[in-house]
Amino acid sequence: MSTPGRGLHGRVLDTLGPAITAGEYPPGSVLRTDELAQHFQVSRSVMREAVRVLESMHLVESRRRVGVTVRPKAAWNVYDPQVIRWRLAGADRPHQLRSLTVLRSAIEPVAAGLTARHATAAQCAELTECALGMVAHSRGHELEEYLVHDVAFHRVILAASGNEMFARLGDVVAEVLTGRTHHEVMFEDPDPAAVTLHVQVAEAVREGDAPRAERLTREITTGALQELDVLAP
């Protein structure tokens, strides 16, 4: 899913990024480029490039005569897929998962409404196919196959909404759904009611019934929220 090992600086980021987002270096901590370069056994130029990337994510701030200081969490670019992945891999995964699920609950219903208005025939077909795929793997512990179709379903909804900001959240939703399946309720079959809702959303979109698509999607996302409340109150 990610792009591991795209150069030395990338490998440095793979350990430094998670460390910072995990709060291993508290806000205000000062790092020195030279020390980091030594620690990671890379040249200063490579280290500088890594720091630049962290800086563009607002994870750190580089100032002369001071060093590279870690910025407070409130400044971070929490929408950067890379940052999201780092945080989901870390300790505050549950907290992060909740934030993202709340975000979903705000975005997806509106997106579904727009999709019902704008979706092409091809997109409707794809959506229906995804919903059917979910039905086909909704029993018998075929969670991986179910997940694939679930992710695809939500990606289509977001992409077909015609809003680029929504479309870009496809990756985020994918992370959330994957995280939920892999770390929370791996054993149980998906909620049959949720499956039905997905089928009905596909229906509503086909029929161009925007309010219904929105309402049904809202039911899906509030369901996801309640599920979180049960698991981590």
Added chain:
Amino acid sequence: MSTPGRGLHGRVLDTLGPAITAGEYPPGSVLRTDELAQHFQVSRSVMREAVRVLESMHLVESRRRVGVTVRPKAAWNVYDPQVIRWRLAGADRPHQLRSLTVLRSAIEPVAAGLTARHATAAQCAELTECALGMVAHSRGHELEEYLVHDVAFHRVILAASGNEMFARLGDVVAEVLTGRTHHEVMFEDPDPAAVTLHVQVAEAVREGDAPRAERLTREITTGALQELDVLAP
């Protein structure tokens, strides 16, 4: 608002970033680091750092033996405040403004609902103060003062929601509101109905009436959408 001139690589980005987001280099275009370095009169190391930042925004992709290729718009990190600013400064500003306003219309009502539930007394006070400030400058062409309070109002709503993803959209909303005031309807006084709605939202939040806060905020954002439809249909 931005951080201009934070090093040579920053100055390079200030011209290269807007150029790319403006579509000056169409997707698939190939740039060479050496050529760019020569063109901008900087060393290769500086140019490389700039490319790394563009790469972390998914604006470009750097591959050996090929060069630095511009990625399609669908890949861009459109939530990166820097990218948003670049795009708002460019040609597709209207399109971008619409995307962001739709995003607002999805997020803010939900955020307002959460804020009604979680806001502290201090936050309620701040919100009320912002609303009063809007009222105080709602007539007599005091648009700048009005804008300041309007932006502050929405920032408080988003920040007090307790969701970090929502809170981080404060900057985006600020850009949208500022853009609207400065480029669209600079001459007219704000809609009195909108002013009233803001006061009522503050009320609802104080009273902890989440559904009402959500509904009223939805009225505000749909109003903003309709305003866009009138101006740029």
Added chain:
DNA sequence: CTGAGCCAAAAAGTCAGACTTATATGTCAC
């Protein structure tokens, strides 16, 4: 004691050049 101003150290920033590595593409034998 206080404050203005100056100095020196520290760390990032910049540059130039040599070298390494991956890879797209063309070539040639089969």
Added chain:
DNA sequence: GTGACATATAAGTCTGACTTTTTGGCTCAG
């Protein structure tokens, strides 16, 4: 046509020297 191989190309890496900004302390006058 197909597969193996050679080659050119552009990014990637490293090193060392130099510059610039900024801070913290020091001196000295008041």
